[in-house]
Amino acid sequence: MNEDEKSKSTSGREIQSLGSIIPTQLAEETEYAYTKLNQALGNDVAGFVANRLGLSPLELPMALAAEQIVGVALAIYNIEARGQSVIIGDQTGIGKGRQAAALIRYGMLAGYLPIFLTDRYTLFSDIYRDCKALGIKDARPLIMNLHASIVDFDKPANDIEPIPTDEIWSPDEEFKEEEVMELYTQQYEEIYKSLKKSELEMLYRRGDIPEGRFEYVMLSYSQLKDARKDMTRLDFLTSLCEKHRVSFIFDEAHKSSSVTDGKISIITQGINSILETCPQTQCVFLSATFAKRPECLITFMRQTALNSLATNETLRKAFAGGGVQMQEYVASKLAKEGQMIRREHSTDGIPDPVYTYLDEKLPLHSELFDKAMYWFREIVNLSEMVKGFLSMASMLGIDVFRPYPTRAQLFYVNKILLLSLKARDVAEAAVREVRAGRSVVIGMSDTLECVLRDSIDLSTGECPRGDFSTILLRLLDKTLGNASGQVGPLFNLDLDGLGNFGDLQMMLNDIRSYARQIRSDIEEDVFHLPMSPIDVIRQLITQESFTDKDGVTRNIRFEECTGRARQLEYLSPEGDDEFVNAKVVSRVKRHSNHIYNDFQNNKIDVILINACGAIGASAHAVSTIEVDEVDVRQRKMLIVQNDLDVNIDLQKRGRINRTGQIADLPPLYEYIITAIPSEKRLNMMLRAKLRSLSANTTANQDQDKRQADFIDVTNKYGNLVTQEFLAANQELAFILGLNKSATASQLLARISMLSVAAQQEIIDEIFEAYKNMEQELRRINQWDLEREYRDFEAEFVKEELFTAPIDDAALGGASMLTTFRCRHRTFPFDAATLQECIDQAKAAYGEKPIESDILKKEIEEYYRTARIKVRDKAIARKEKIHDTTLGVLLKYGLENHVVEQLISLAERHDEIAGTAVDDYLEGCSQAKRIIRKLKAYQVDFADLGEREKKELRILSEQRKRLMEVLSKAVIGRGYYNIWGFLPVEEQIERVMAVLKEIRFGQNPQSRFLPGKVQFVFALSTIHKELVLNLVEKGSQNNYNRLLGILSSEPWEFSHSIWDSEIAKYNNRILERKIITGNILGAFANPLIQKIKPHFITFSIAPDESGVAKTERGLLLPMSGQNVEKMMSNVTLPLGDGLKYATSVNNVYPISGIGVDFSITPMRHGSENELRFYISVNNKDSRCFELDSRFDTVRDAFKGTPVTSIHNKGNKSPKRPLMHYSTAALTADSIKLSDIVNLLASLRAVILIPRACLTIGEMKDYVRRCSGNDNGNWPILEWSKSAALPPTRREVQVRVSAPVVKDDNIVYVNEYSPQIKLCQLTLTYQGRSFKENTIPGQIRALYLEWLSLFGKPLQDNVSYYWHDFACKMKNEIYQIIVNSPKAPIIQFSDTSYKALKEEVDKYQLSPVGIIISRYKQEMLFQSPSKADAERFLDDCLYDNRLAFIRKSIEDYLNGITDIIIDI
DSSP states (O other), X not given: OOHHHHOBOTTXXXXXXXXXXXXXXXXXXXXXXXXXXXXXXXXXXXXXXXXXXXXOTTTHHHHOOXXXXXXXXXXXXXXXXXXXXXXXXXXXXXXXXXXXHHHHHHHHHTTOEEEEEESOGXXXXXXXXXXXXXXXXXXXXXXXXXTOEEEEXXXXXXXXXXXXXXXXXXXOHHHHHHHHHHHHHHHEEEEEEOOOHHXXXXXXXXXXXXXXXXXXXXXXXXXXXXXXXXXXXXXXXXXXXXXXXXXXXXXXXXXGGOEETTEEOHHHHHHHXXXXXXXXXXXXXXXXXXXXXXXXXXXXXXXXXXXXXXXXXXXXXXXXXXXXXXXXXXXXXHHHTTSEEOOEEOOTTOOOOEEEEEGGGHXXXXXXXXXXXXXXXXXHHHHHHHHHHHHHHHHTTOOOOOBOOSGGGHHHHHHHHHHHHTHHHHHHHHHHHHHTTEEEXXXXXXXXXXXXXXXXXXXXXXXXXXXXXXXXXXXXXXXXXXXXXXXXXXXXOOOTTOTTOHHHHHHHHHHHHHHHHHHXXXXXXXXXXXXXXXXXXXXXXXXXXXXXXXXXXXXXXXXXXXXXXXXXXXXXXXXXXXXXXXXXXXXXXXXXXXXXXXXXXXXXXXEEEOTTSOTTOOOOSOOOSSSOGGGOOEEEEEEOSOOSSHHHHHHHHXXXXXXXXXXXXXXXXXXXXXXXXXXXXXXXXXHHHHHHHHHHHHSOTTTTGGGOOSOOOOSHHHHHXXXXXHHHOHHHXXXXXXXXXOOHHHHHHHGGGSOHHHHHHHHHHHHXXXXXXXXXXXXXXXXXXXOEEEEEEEEEEEEEEEEOOSOXXXXXXXXXXXXXXXXXXXXXXXXXXXXXXXHHHHHHHOSSGGGOHHHHHHHHHHHHHHHHHHHHHHHHHHHHHHHHHHHHHHTTTOOHHHHHXXXXXXXXXXXXXXXXXXXXXXXXXXXXXHHHHHHHHHHHHHHHHHHHHHHHHHHHHHHHHHHHHHHHOOTXXXXXXXXXXXXXXXXXXXXXXXXXXXXXXXXXXXXXXXXXOEEEEEESSSSSEEEEEOXXXXXXEHHHHHHHHHTSOEEOOOHHHHHHHHHHHTXXXXXXXXXXXXXXXXXXXXXXXXXXXXXXXXXXOOOTTSOOEEEEEEEOOSOOHHHXXXXXXXXXXXXXXXXXXXXXXXXXXXESSSSOEEXXXXXXXXXXXXXXXXXXXXXXXXXXXXXXXXXXTGGGEEEEEOOOTTTTTOSSOSSOOEEEEEOOXXXXXXXXXXXXXXXXXXXXXXXXXXXXXXXXXXXXXXXXXXXXXXXXXXXXXXXXXXXXXXXXXXXXXXXXXXXXXXXXXXEESSOOXXXXXXXXXXXXXXXXXXXXXXXXXXXXXXXXXXXXXXXXXXXXXXXXXXXXXXXXXXXXXXXXHTTTTOOBOOOOHHXXXXXXXXXXXXXXXXXXXXXXXXXXXXXXXXXXXXXXXXXXXXXXOXXXXXXXHHHHHHHHTTSOSSOXXX
């Protein structure tokens, strides 16, 4: 998309483009949207924006770039023409802030009260900078954040000592932001500040702002986080929306729609509440990561065209069932509708990020990491003792405090530790890049200034130690304090007057003793890790030199933009003194703008930035006044700490990748990652999130696939594997504090407190199980985490209504159940090729591998080596804990031989507190500590022994399974039919298989692992081949399946039979059902999730001009009970479908609104009157109880306890599950009307049997939408009208009451011969014998009754008609006899009444009426096409009428000349 061409000032002045690109997968949709926008605005997008912003044609190019003009135009157009919202998802650096400022200006000019929300109030100054550029710097904002200010970054203030900015230990993030705010106000001129607390409270009470005092409102999302307890701010915003025309500008919009562990945040609930209460409110969403999780789109959908496609609940189900493919579909839908736009920096010429794993240093890193984490675990154990003590003290009535969350600091301790491990590697990488002629940016998250500040001795101003022990000792102090980190209150508790509760004092003494010992041991230990790795990096870099391009050699110049006030100067940054000796030095403070300027002017070679140090500055490769283009250096960013917030990571990258950079000097990125599994896990999660983000924001999950050389287990299948793992390792789950429903992310986070070896073992097992699950699910076409393409060359057959549209909007539409003729290809091996593969496989180990001496020797050697490794590893582990324990016990003053004896006793599992131990420790003051340490050693030693046995047992079982399977395997052997071992949908007689080859791992270290041994079978159909490994755990038990196949009926491989067999099924044409149209809306059907359709992209057969297209849809399974049930029903809006819900005792499900209901018609009472019961699905009863949407009708439902296996036998369950149902309601009852109207207003849908609707009715639902997907957008006469949005269209609720049938009538598809005779007889009433044909007809009528009278008597019905026929034949006989005297035919009153009652008792059913009309009007005739179409429209979709529909369709399609009976 060439923005220069698309946005030109009306003055003819070119508008600068930022050189951005549209993501490939959104390019077509975005181009389409721009074309429609341009047409709707009279081909003058720039003029429209200038008009609405009150800018002249010369001012507009000065304020906005071309891309920004398009984004603003889309936002304003959607507000004015549709009353809907836009999601501006531009990448960092495209200028979302400038677009936000433009929309603030637009809002003020258009009579709105703009309300700007963002992530942090420190970002208010950033948006002010953009407001200045838009000419509204004098517009005064109401700042709702207390103590917040807006500063002007262009106006530095006098230099003042800054406040440190990266406190990571405090659980209160607001404290951190306050420090940043104070830093800003000291560095820059303060322009605006928030009101005093009393003034804000007064405004909140008024519910409005003083007229003329404020032009717009600013607040951060944090102002709504306490809305559950304090509704003040939420009520204030709601009041503003009620009193003003409000436009919300949601910056960092992903924060407005956050979802954690499936739960919507309080902030999001608050925003949703405002938008629901005030639907006329306008919104614009801005975020580079607007949908970090697909659930977040649910918040956006209520303001966009998605609202026409599906309800919130339907969208949630669609994302759950459709996976990544559904995210792509939604993104493309929004882009095409002009309600989402994404522009990115071009990646052409920019190399992919490099991920450098320091695997070669794993042994050293493991040793250092394990030592530090050992002490962390000890401190965690101490914290558990503190919690137990405080809990007991609280029960005794002592006023206690909340304990410090020591375990929660794992993430931060791990982060510091990892950076310390690689500090030297980071410095070496920076030096290497500078010497290569590049300028380097080191990106970090935390500088640990808070640790340094807390570690300074106030009396001397120095830090006692500069190594990692300082961090552990600081955490130890906090563990003995309260939740806010205040040190010491534990030992200050008043325990006087406890009487006999001496146990509490003993617990406190144990804690004091344990803490002292930990402190002593940490102080004596050697960590060889710095507490301030940032300073080690700085010193190692600045002591190195380089030679520039002019031949001048100088030391590398380094600066940091972190806001640190102090730094450490290490005596030996190389660590020759274990990093112990360090001196605290005040940093010379410089404004970050000056630092960036020097960096851009080649006066600084390396800068280090953290999350709060950039302040929007740029460090990209660009010429300056001082640096010519030829002297500009390429930029290299070293990312040394992972940010789990994708937005921060992208913003960090964006610092060196910005508009205007020199194309020949693309930015380079390198992630430096230790080989410690916990850090690899952080990096993996970041890359996984980037991939999910890529699907939502660019509609292309493959965009980051080239970077995805990792296994992403942070998904539903990874969670399933994790839960199976924890179920099999319950002791480990207990140690890690995880329950049975833990996610993969939670497990991988917790294992970082384990040793490196233990981490790796767990990760290996999890990942191996995950790969096996993925392989199996791919084999059965159930893997739904990636887009699936089917080359069907599909030919359209027919389409039927599946889900009726819930909205009349143009984008809203029906979901169609479409039938295609699809080409199924399996590309099987032909016999000749298969024979070649077999011969090649035999060349390795022969036809029967079990008989190969070479293979058997390899297997024996592999498992012998594996057993040795297990034993050696166990010995090494035991030696390690032995040496560690020995070192600790020697510190207590024991002799070496005494310690060895004590350890020996512990290893023999003797009772540690027994007489033998007491003899050794007699008179020792540290006896309790020694015993505690020996017990810990005893447990660890025993665990290692059990682990060794377990690992050896596993190896033995693996070898046994391998040999057993190999004993049955014969290369080239065929198997007659393995149909039972495959998930087969198609109607296939058999699936023949041939064992083509056996594969073993290429790596000798893992050659015979169960996951590496693969048996490959060539298949005659379904798939080309089947690959099974020997895994035998969890849900993917391939071992048993493999044994079953190898033990099945054998078949001698024959070329002719094989080729004949594959010819039957390859390249077949099958009819497949695919849901097309409104794919989102299809998930309103409650059955669709049960059948798990595949979201696929499939090819359409080329048209007459040879053009082939692709389409997206939900591919249904070919068979299954749920599939048949789903296809036999149609989903309708409740208001429309209720009239069909009349079949007695049939349950009609109502869904689509988060709580499922059902309505059941039943006959009631002695009068057999039709009544209706509405029930809540039992699984949703708790939601029904709490959901405020149902407050007005909840009283109509009566709750009765549900008996289940969970509360059966429990006399008083805490919260019994309730079943809610109404009483029997008549069709015209007010309660029924109220309930149905409420559910219909929420856009509920009802499942109705397809047979209840006519073809014409279904066509009407399909045609209901007011427009089509490719229609023109509404024209906006912007030059002639003011900026007023349309009234937001309210969805009209149509409710058609159920049609209650007459209970006295029997409906039949065809009248019986008796009823037909009665009908015929009545036609003669009042006729005359003088009519020519009447005498003969009456005689024939007499014979008909006589024949009925003469039929054999079999049951009560035949007896009844025998008597009735007798009376009628006699009466007709008398009429014939008396005809000369009484020529007018008159039946007796009794007979006439009896005939009338019989005829009136029966009526044709709707099906019967169609059959009758068909025979009279259509059969064997050639009606006009229009008449035939009308008849077909009146035809019900009942299977009993399928023959009629088919005969008329054949006639309409020209297959037959007349309508024939088929």
